[in-house]
Amino acid sequence: LLWAGGADGVSHAGEFFTLDAVCSFPKPVGGDLPIHVGGSSAPAARRAGRRGDGFFPGGLLTPDERRRQFELARAAAMEAGRDSDALQYTRWGSIGMSEVDVERFAREGVTRLVVSPATADPVAQRAEMAAFAERFALVRPVGPVE
Incomplete structure (x- = not known):
């Protein structure tokens, strides 16, 4: 709501917070800013699938644990009636990474790298x-x- 709202502001009354005529500037370039839900737990993966545009697994997870959590996020997206193929997968990368590193991430389904x-x-x-x-x-x- 904040990113779509104008100078008059937007309001929201929910379980956890209430906003009255609140404005947010500057707006994201292109209109929408994708929300990537992070975390190293199964509940975080499910939240990403139900609510997020992407999943950013954290912690000291093994490659197999990361793969299973991304599968869980995609399953949660499907259960919520969302397009699981549209769910992006974010990982940390290194500024000095090579093409081989990037290709490995791509094979794992990674669509976004943070460096x-x-x-x-x-x-x-x-x-x-x-x-x-x-x-x-x-x-x-x-x-x-x-």
Whole structure:
């Protein structure tokens, strides 16, 4: 509601909270912002399937546990009458990951990777992220990295 609402705000009265004429700016680019439900438990996986746009398993799970939880999330989506094939699968990745790493994630069904720069320097962060995006053809560089 907040992302769709205008300057007059939106209201909501629910079990856990109430909002009265609340506004949220800026709005997500393109209108919707996908919600990825995270967690390392079976209930988190079921919540992702019932309510989320994606699942982001956390914790120190084995690859088999992650696979089973994503299957559980997809099953919960189907039970809720949602398109289980539309459920995205998010995982942490490394800024220095290779094409082989990305292909392995893709074989596991991963549709979104979250990576972070390895440096605290903002200029170097931008260069690292730009290099990652260029390496995997995610965007075309707009101009020189400063």
